[in-house]
Amino acid sequence: MPHFSNFRGSLRRLALPTQRLVASWWRRQSPARQDRFATLGPLISVLLFLAAIISAFWYLRNEEIERETEAVKRDTEIAQQQIRLRLIENQEQLVRIAREIVTRTVDAHDFGAQAKTFARERPELTHVSWLSARRERRASVSAAGFQDDSLMATDGSDPSMPVANQSSPAELAFQAAKERRQPVYSPPFADNNGTTVFQIQVPLIDRTGFSGVLIAEYAVEGLLRYSVPTEVATRHAIAVLDAREQVVSSTVTPMPGQRIQRASILHEVPLAPAMNGLILRGQGYRTSIGLISNTLFWMVVALSVLTVWMLLGTWRHMRRRLQIQTALASETNFRRAMENSMLTGMRAMDMDSRISYVNPAFCAMTGFSEAELIGRKPPFPYWPPDRYEENARLQQQEVQGRSPAGGAEVRVMRKDGTIFDARMYVSPLVDTKGKQSGWMASITNITEAKRVRDQLSASHERFTTVLEGLDAAVSVLSVQQGELLFANRSYRLWFGADPAGHALLAGSQLGRGNSPDADEEVDDYSGLPAQHLTDTGSDPREVYVDSLEMWFDVRSRYLQWTDGRLAQMLIATDITVRRHAEALAAQQAEKAQVTSRLMTMGEMASSVAHELNQPLTAITNYCNGMVSRVRGDAIKKDDLLAALEKTAKQAQRAGQIIHRIRNFVKRSEPQxxxxxxxxxxxxxxxxxxxxxxxxxxxxxxxxxxxxxxxxxxxxxxxxxxxxxxxxxxxxxxxxxxxxxxxxxxxxxxxxxxxxxxxxxxxxxxxxxxxxxxxxxxxxxxxxxxxxxxxxxxxxxxxxxxxxxxxxxxxxxxxxxxxxxxxxxxxxxxxxxxxxxxxxxxxxxxxxxxxxxxx
CATH class of the missing domain: 3.30.565.10 (Histidine kinase-like ATPase, C-terminal domain)
Structure with missing residues (x-):
């Protein structure tokens, strides 16, 4: 008991500093934050409780799935072990029988007796057969233990019988046993009865070599039924699947016409020691329901949501009450801050034209303090002395409510005597009851804006004067509407105010916007980003206008007009004189080329004459010789023909020389x-x-x-x-x-x-x-x-x-x-x-x- 008292005292001593620290922190918080923390505490507790419930449900569900998965895995491996032991035991018995057949201690009759005993003790076998090396049936015993001549038929109709030059599973196993000299399991296949089976073929090896095989054929369904322990089949469904994952046999038989629902827990192992593509699959199902179907879970969630909703409702109510308490103070502070931060001067007058309010911007603008302006009546101290009459007239318009809607331009005098331009807007001052209590005026200093406006106006005038004085035609056309936005004097002189001239120079149909069929035209520029068009220009092009008989050098680019529309600007310079000069220069160059060739031939005239003299002299000599011999009748026909051919060749040579000279010196267009x-x-x-x-x-x-x-x-x-x-x-x-x-x-x-x-x-x-x-x-x-x-x-x-x-x-x-x-x-x-x-x-x-x- 004393020890317990000491422990309680120690806890109290440790808790007191923590309590003081929390209390000090709580007092430092504002009332709004205290209300928020007071509401958030229960809200966080409810959310943590809901998270703990969800985690518990989730943990229990995962634990059950893990237990069921382990159970399915264990039962599947037990079934695999039982089948493995049974197949190995049967294989050993078959090897012993094969050894006796090879040593010739048993004949076909004795084999039948042993095979009957072997088959009756193993109901999963469909038959046991003895084949020779030539695939001839020596003996065959069915599963019932009787000799059956219809088994292992050699006419090729029995899929269990290996047939040479075929790729049936039985033949593949026969060839493998013959080559490997050890027992071989065949792939699964369907026998004459449509039952899925597989074979084990034990080779018979005697002194002469391979002498045949001993075949034991297993029914997959029987192997599963007699090898899987009953307690395993009771707990979980065990199935055998082929290589295509099709169910060959299962411990659970579905209702006819119904599809077996896929199990949520699966474990697959190979069918050992066959290893022929068959898979042993264990299937398990969860017995518990999920979170979504759990009623208790949803009851907890509903209660938690209800609690959260009530806490949030309380919190909103407290916040609304706090907002109502601080609304007037916030509104006042906001309006005061807005008035103090405005750059526009504000001045309020009552119905007697007495100043009742000015903001700090108005005081800074005029240089007068608030005390110097409040209560003053016209004339006001910021009126210039030389404009009393004009300001009085404006004041009378204000009182009568006839101030222009766009504001009036006035001149204001500062306290130091300097004057600036301002624009004043006047509107009635109406109270909360809808009754007018005076006039509110806003004043903006426009001295700089007026100076910029005057400069822009002068700049625009200079720019217009320059464009109007250009000898080149300058035009701007809206791309979408086909409207002529600007045209200088030269453009109007040549094309008038018609946008078709712009389109003619641009080589496009931009000027079609006013045609009757404009609605049916396709806008080639819709959807194109204007920034990309305005950043790119176009190569200069030369355009001939038939109606004016003039040549123009046209340069164009896209730009955004002052109202944001996409437009095309053209600058067309008259180059008619230059084109005529170029044409004349081309003609003179062509004449110079011909002249140069004529001069060349003139300089070569003596050489050409000498060159032509040789064939002409030869022609004269040939002709004189032929005339003399013909007159003397001393020429034969062959000699005459030979002389004429030589004469023709010399004439042809002279003609070629003249032809080449003519082609060289004749005038022709460059081609x-x-x-x-x-x-x-x-x-x-x-x-x-x-x-x-x-x-x-x-x-x-x-x-x-x-x-x-x-x-x-x-x-x-x-x-x-x-x-x-x-x-x-x-x-x-x-x-x-x-x-x-x-x-x-x-x-x-x-x-x-x-x-x-x-x-x-x-x-x-x-x-x-x-x-x-x-x-x-x-x-x-x-x-x-x-x-x-x-x-x-x-x-x-x-x-x-x-x-x-x-x-x-x-x-x-x-x-x-x-x-x-x-x-x-x-x-x-x-x-x-x-x-x-x-x-x-x-x-x-x-x-x-x-x-x-x-």
Whole structure:
């Protein structure tokens, strides 16, 4: 008893400091928080109680499931063990019988006696049979223990009989037993009676080798019925499943037409030692109901919810009472804070025009204190002296209720004498009973806003003046409505106020919004984000307007108009004069090309005459010879034909020379077409060969094989090659070089560089004296020439032709140390090497070496 008293005293001493601490914390809380804590305590207790009940139910349910799972697992393994022992025992007996058959201690009659005894003691067997190595039935005993000749029929109708060259389960087991020389279990199959069975085949091995098998066939249903202990089958359902998880046999037979409900607890093990795909499954069911179906659980939940609802109702009632108590104070504090934080000045007057209220913003705006303004009557101290009459008139409008709804612009004087612009809005001041007690005015300083507005107005005026003074047409069109939002003077001068002009320049149908069928049109821009459209521009395009006979350079972009609508802006510049100048320049360039070719042929006139003189002289000689021999009747028909053929060849040769010259010098429109490099080179070399032979200059030509096609004007490229070859020949001849240096090399090869991509390079290399550096830098200038009689348009024209084909031309001197030993001109024509096709390189295909004769 003394010890108990000491224990109680110790507890009291420990509890007193804790109690004081809790009491101190409780007193520090506000009444609202104390009410909240007082309500939350019981609420938390009820929720904890409900959580404990749910946890208890959940724990008991899981514990029951675990016990049932362990029981199903244990019974399934017991059933597996019993079946395993029975199969092993039967296998041992079969092995013993097989050993006696092999040692010939038993014949077919004795085997039948042993098999009868074996089958009668094992009702799960359907039959026991003895087969020879040739699958011949030696003896067969049924499950009843009688000899049955219909068993193991050899006509192939019995699925239990192994048949050669088949893939039946019995045959597969027979082959496995023959190969492995040990007992083999067959896969399950259906026998003649539709019963699912499987076999064990024990091989018979004598001195000669494999002599047959001993077959014992098990019925799966019988094996399950006689091997599974009764107490196990009573507690749980045991079933055998095949490889497709179909139930072969079960200790529970369902009612006909009813489907067995899948068990909630399952445990599966293989059917050992057969291991032939059959699975032994134990099934168990929960006996208790779940949480959802438990009445006691729902009663506890309902009572807990009711308690929580009552506590929440009490809490809401307490909070509502506290809100009512603090409503007036909160409203007052809110209104005072709002008035003090406003940047707009507020002024209230009574019906006698006496100031009854001003907020701090009004005092800060005017510089007068609240004491200096309250009770004052007009004229007010913030009125400028020079605007008394105007302010008095506005004051009279206020009293009469005729103040403009949009407010009035007034000028206010601060206490320090400075004046600022303000906008004042006046409205009646009505009390809670609906009676007017005065007037409320709000005043906003608009000095900065007015300054910005004036600047914007001036900026808009300057912007409009600039746009109106532009020679380009500027227009803005709404995309959705097709409405012309802006048009400057040039646009109105050319197109008027019609949005169709904008659509014509834009090359679209944006101006169709006002047509009768506008509702049926499809809006191509609906759903597109305006931000993406306004961030992207469009490439400049040139548009010709038939009605005005003018060319325009049009640039467009999308933007958001001032009201947020998506619009398109166009700037169209008149380029008619420039287009006419470009057309004239193109005509002059074309004439220059023809002129250059005519000049080339003019310079080669003597060489051409000499070239034509040879075939013409040959024709004259052939004709005179034939005339003399015909008159003397000294020519045969064959000789006459041979002479005529030679004459025709010489005439054809002269015609080809004239035809090529005519094609080269005739005027034609530039025409791009697919052409082969070797064909262009052949034509150019044949024409230039006349001049080269006259100047005693040799040419060496190399054209690479399998070059891709060129999309060029062949005559223009021939003109470039002719000019380069002629210039090289003139340089060599004018320098009076020896024969060893009087030759030119023409090469055509494919190349690929990161800068130019795929291209074909034409290069002309001579062994002449080269070009001075100042000539290389100026050789492409118009009318610049190093020849005394040159016009200076050859190389410039060559460069124009090459660049019109998107190529480049360059010249460089060849050096041997510091000595110039030649000059090389090269130009490139771009091609698509990736799409090149195998082409023939021409008759020469590779290199052509010609030597000019004097």
């Amino acid at each position: 791009r077409q697919a052409a082969q490099a070797y064909a262009i080179v052949e034509d150019a070399v044949e024409l230039a060969g006349i001049e080269l032979r006259r100047r005693n200059v040799a040419i060496h030509t190399y054209v690479a094989q399998r070059l891709p096609q060129l999309m060029v004007d062949p005559i223009l490229i021939e003109q470039v090659l002719m000019n380069l070859l002629k210039n090289a020949a003139e340089a060599i001849d004018n320098a009076s070089l020896p024969v060893s240096r009087r030759h030119i090399e023409l090469r055509v090869v494919p190349k690929h560089t990161p800068e130019l991509g795929g291209h074909i390079e034409f290069s002309v290399t001579d062994m002449g004296p080269g070009l001075p550096e100042e000539v290389i830098s100026r050789m492409y200038e118009a009318f610049f020439s190093t020849k005394a009689d040159g016009l200076g348009i050859g190389l410039g024209l060559c460069r124009s032709i090459v660049e019109s084909h998107q190529g480049r031309i360059r010249a460089e001197n060849l050096y041997n140390g510091s000595l110039v030993v030649g000059c090389r001109f090269a130009f490139t024509i771009p091609v698509d090497i990736s799409r090149s096709e195998p082409l023939t390189a021409g008759p020469a295909g590779l290199a052509v070496n010609e030597k000019a004769t004097p």
